[in-house]
Amino acid sequence: MTSDSARFGHRWLPILLVLPLMILILLFFYAPVIQAFYWSFFLEQPFGGGSQFVGFDNFSRVLADPEFWRATWRTLIFMVTASALAVVLPLVLAIAADRQIRLSPVARNVLVWPKGVAGASIGVVFAFIFNPFVGILAPLNNWFPGLWAPGLDGVDAFITLIVAHVWSGIPFNFVILLAGLRAVPHTLYQAAALDGAGPWRRIRDLQLPLIAPQLFLTLVLEFTESITSVFALIDTITKGGPGGATTLLVYKIYADGFRGYDLSGASTQTVMLMIFVVLLAGCQFAFLGRRINYER
Amino acid sequence: MKRPILMALGLLTFSIATAQAADIEFWYGNTGNVEEAIQKQCADFNSAQSDHQITCVGQGSYEVGMQKAIAAYRAKRHPVLIQFFDAGTLDIMLSDAVVPVEDILPEVDWDGYIAGARSYYETSAGKLFAQPYNSSTLLFYTNKTQLEEAGVTETPETWEEIIGAARKLKESGHACPFVTDGDTWRVLEQFSARHALPIASKHNGYDGLDAEYAFNTTFAAKHLSNLVEWRKEGLVRLATDTRAGDYTAAFNAGECAMMEQSSGSYAAAKEAFGETYELTAAMAPMYEGHERHNTFVGGASIYVMKGHDEAEIEAAKAFLDFLRQPEQQMFFTAATGYVPVTNDALDAITASGEADSPKYLTAKIGVESMNQPGTPDTRGIRLGFYVQFREIFMEETQKAWAGDQTMQIALDNAASRGNELLRRFQQTYRNVQLP
Numbered sequence: 001m002t003s004d005s006a007r008f009g010h011r012w013l014p015i016l017l018v019l020p021l022m023i024l025i026l027l028f029f030y031a032p033v034i035q036a037f038y039w040s041f042f043l044e045q046p047f048g049g050g051s052q053f054v055g056f057d058n059f060s061r062v063l064a065d066p067e068f069w070r071a072t073w074r075t076l077i078f079m080v081t082a083s084a085l086a087v088v089l090p091l092v093l094a095i096a097a098d099r100q101i102r103l104s105p106v107a108r109n110v111l112v113w114p115k116g117v118a119g120a121s122i123g124v125v126f127a128f129i130f131n132p133f134v135g136i137l138a139p140l141n142n143w144f145p146g147l148w149a150p151g152l153d154g155v156d157a158f159i160t161l162i163v164a165h166v167w168s169g170i171p172f173n174f175v176i177l178l179a180g181l182r183a184v185p186h187t188l189y190q191a192a193a194l195d196g197a198g199p200w201r202r203i204r205d206l207q208l209p210l211i212a213p214q215l216f217l218t219l220v221l222e223f224t225e226s227i228t229s230v231f232a233l234i235d236t237i238t239k240g241g242p243g244g245a246t247t248l249l250v251y252k253i254y255a256d257g258f259r260g261y262d263l264s265g266a267s268t269q270t271v272m273l274m275i276f277v278v279l280l281a282g283c284q285f286a287f288l289g290r291r292i293n294y295e296r
Numbered sequence: 297m298k299r300p301i302l303m304a305l306g307l308l309t310f311s312i313a314t315a316q317a318a319d320i321e322f323w324y325g326n327t328g329n330v331e332e333a334i335q336k337q338c339a340d341f342n343s344a345q346s347d348h349q350i351t352c353v354g355q356g357s358y359e360v361g362m363q364k365a366i367a368a369y370r371a372k373r374h375p376v377l378i379q380f381f382d383a384g385t386l387d388i389m390l391s392d393a394v395v396p397v398e399d400i401l402p403e404v405d406w407d408g409y410i411a412g413a414r415s416y417y418e419t420s421a422g423k424l425f426a427q428p429y430n431s432s433t434l435l436f437y438t439n440k441t442q443l444e445e446a447g448v449t450e451t452p453e454t455w456e457e458i459i460g461a462a463r464k465l466k467e468s469g470h471a472c473p474f475v476t477d478g479d480t481w482r483v484l485e486q487f488s489a490r491h492a493l494p495i496a497s498k499h500n501g502y503d504g505l506d507a508e509y510a511f512n513t514t515f516a517a518k519h520l521s522n523l524v525e526w527r528k529e530g531l532v533r534l535a536t537d538t539r540a541g542d543y544t545a546a547f548n549a550g551e552c553a554m555m556e557q558s559s560g561s562y563a564a565a566k567e568a569f570g571e572t573y574e575l576t577a578a579m580a581p582m583y584e585g586h587e588r589h590n591t592f593v594g595g596a597s598i599y600v601m602k603g604h605d606e607a608e609i610e611a612a613k614a615f616l617d618f619l620r621q622p623e624q625q626m627f628f629t630a631a632t633g634y635v636p637v638t639n640d641a642l643d644a645i646t647a648s649g650e651a652d653s654p655k656y657l658t659a660k661i662g663v664e665s666m667n668q669p670g671t672p673d674t675r676g677i678r679l680g681f682y683v684q685f686r687e688i689f690m691e692e693t694q695k696a697w698a699g700d701q702t703m704q705i706a707l708d709n710a711a712s713r714g715n716e717l718l719r720r721f722q723q724t725y726r727n728v729q730l731p
Contacts, residue, residue, distance in 0.1 A: 043720075043723055043724045044724070045390075049392055133541070149536065151535075151541070152698050242694045255687060259359055260683055261366070261387055262681060262684060
């Protein structure tokens, strides 16, 4: 008994226990991924039959397509703005809820609830909230007609998406960040306070450095999440419009593949999106992750 | 004790005798009152005969139905009968997944279908691929009450008259004289058809997969630019400019006074107007000085899919025969506002003495519209990845509506992006001959 890890009585038992999950992952993740890679090198007819190998033709076509780059650019803008807000806002809320102020225990509960709402439902609700005639911004249009028009103005539609995404991201990030804050020993604050550090100083020099692992986790998850999970919001709020202003890469893939029957083009873009997400996570770990001190 | 066994044996021989009987599936995409009418027809078919049993499965929308059909066909679990929509016609024709109805039912008099409905679903050589089912075409609707209040007594028939009426409505304080959603089917396809303008070369693709888009060079471009100008003037409104957020709802609620919409919308508008407003429906408007040609058939048709045994094909044939009956077409028209497209069904409506009643009104106008003289450019649209093109057209023109680019630039962009789709489609189906 030199190892302190758990031991199984039978050598096949652990494999057997893992097998169901492995099969599911294989079936619903790796198989489609392999299929997408395969199709990205072929011109595929929707109903099958007569697919032909075209090498890297699909990739050179996608790379030369300005619409692909526009969608990529929009994805990047969304990723940076929405992720940053989706971490900063919960951070503010978490710091506030962590302080011993009135009703903070209640807030800690209430802020978690939206986690249970599906993306599509959030989309439907926000489409209503931001409706230019009956939504909360409708008075704005009474004073300045046409100022808020998400059905016509791409920027307004984009803002709607970001707000909906940030709102739906609050619960999870809030929980993670609050847990991080709660784990900071109280004596550190007391010591800092004794040394004359005000609340701002304590946040900047104590709390933020100490919850760096949690901040890093939420950022990594948000960056990758914002690229893919925004689909439900786009599909329910804007359908990629107006004028393609909210056609992010993930939605373009769906529209090309499922609405346009362009299986090869959609697969090629899927492969490129996948590579991009992997590279992104890799970069974050390489440049950010290394500077984080997990020990306390 | 012997009796049950004998009975079982008897049942067994009986079931062998009717081995031709089959349970088949029919997939469709419609919802709402159309879905109810479809389910009623399925139930009536099942109770009218005992040889076959059909299960009709709603897929929620045409697009989803098509997606599922593609997946099902690849997995060899596809239904015998399936409804596909107009824009997917070429994708289906080249798919090698369907058998032309004319091959399966050679004895049927397919010439009984009016030309405007036939030509959309037949090959360049004239072979019908699908049985037209829920057919519609574009009509022009007005709120006569509001027009009269603004001093417009004659219902406008041309675009010039519409704009004249719209100016009067605007002067009288009406916020939304004419409403549209700028949809490709309405503002480009049906407009080009009735003005006999080509959408693409090679007669909209009927003469070859090497067609190229041409709509940006025709009078349609002028019309679309006009629409943008008229919107700036406050005469035309987009769906997104309306309180309702949906142009049909805006018209039905009395928020807007005129619209172009499918004949299938008549029933809903009539019901919404009730006693408050008077509704008119007529053929879609022309520009003065242009000869009127046929509008395209819209809606969807039924295809027979490959890979099924003889008994299932027999059941499918029986169901198609059932749907073709004049009384079934009349029922469907009255229940949905879709247009009957066979001559015997039209004759039956005339003979019923109710031809002018509201439930058959759209049939009369719609058929008249589809029966106008045709040219090789008004047969239909035979262009690859056309569903995707419709989205590109919407995307580019939306930028023109928002003022980000002129309508002409939007159309040029849409045409060149569309041409790329056509070239890729041509390459994807390099091994297939256009039927």
